[in-house]
Amino acid sequence: MRRPAGRPPPGCRLVIPTDRQIRALHERFAPNHAAFELVHTHCEIVCALAEELYTGGDLELVRAGCLLHDIGVYRLNETDSYLRHGVLGHELLRELGLPEQLSRFCSHHTGVGITRDDVITLGLPLPPGDYLAETTEEELVMYADKFHSKTSPPVFVTADSYAVSLSRFGAGKVARFAELRDRYGEPNLDAAAKRFGHAVV
Numbered sequence: 001m002r003r004p005a006g007r008p009p010p011g012c013r014l015v016i017p018t019d020r021q022i023r024a025l026h027e028r029f030a031p032n033h034a035a036f037e038l039v040h041t042h043c044e045i046v047c048a049l050a051e052e053l054y055t056g057g058d059l060e061l062v063r064a065g066c067l068l069h070d071i072g073v074y075r076l077n078e079t080d081s082y083l084r085h086g087v088l089g090h091e092l093l094r095e096l097g098l099p100e101q102l103s104r105f106c107s108h109h110t111g112v113g114i115t116r117d118d119v120i121t122l123g124l125p126l127p128p129g130d131y132l133a134e135t136t137e138e139e140l141v142m143y144a145d146k147f148h149s150k151t152s153p154p155v156f157v158t159a160d161s162y163a164v165s166l167s168r169f170g171a172g173k174v175a176r177f178a179e180l181r182d183r184y185g186e187p188n189l190d191a192a193a194k195r196f197g198h199a200v201v
């Protein structure tokens with residue numbers, strides 16, 4: 001029988017890096033301090049939002065997934081589409097020897113999931129394949145990520161604003177987001193805005 005995506009073999013316990021170890025990885029791969037601040041703070045915010053939205057699954061894994069999910073941003077070069085940060089992060093963590101279960105958070109958190117069909121029909125700059133959240137933990141990391149954006153300045157994004165921005169990708173994506181919203185609810189963005197000092201849009 002095939003194991004579910006990213007699961008370690010039976011009897012083999014997944015070793016999850018600590019917050020400090022993950023922070024050290026960000027420091028190691030960020031090209032400069034501003035990039036580190038932007039990306040690592042975003043990851044910490046997504047982690048706080050995911051903890052608030054958490055309904056089940058392995059919380060330690062969710063936290064590590066949030067803290068690692070955007071590490072591939074540091075590997076983007078000037079000509080790369082931003083969309084590639086997920087696969088670049090996955091490659092980076094794989095090269096470091098991190099387990100698939102952790103590396104997958106990078107390539108499986110974009111939007112509300114990207115299908116092979118999306119890659120082909122939209123001509124996305126990704127190897128053809130499905131980049132969908134398959135586990136409870138992947139789903140929560142992907143969903144929590146939608147409420148904060150690394151724009152300049154970084155902002156919190158309401159569920160309504162995100163739903164509007166998704167509409168250009170079709171009704172299926174909007175419906176998928178509505179399903180996630182039903183399942184997890186919405187974080188208290190006013191409280192998060194106060195805590196982290198970023199506006200809500």
Ligand SMILES: [Fe+2]
Nearest residue numbers: 042069070145
């Ligand atoms: Fe993110």
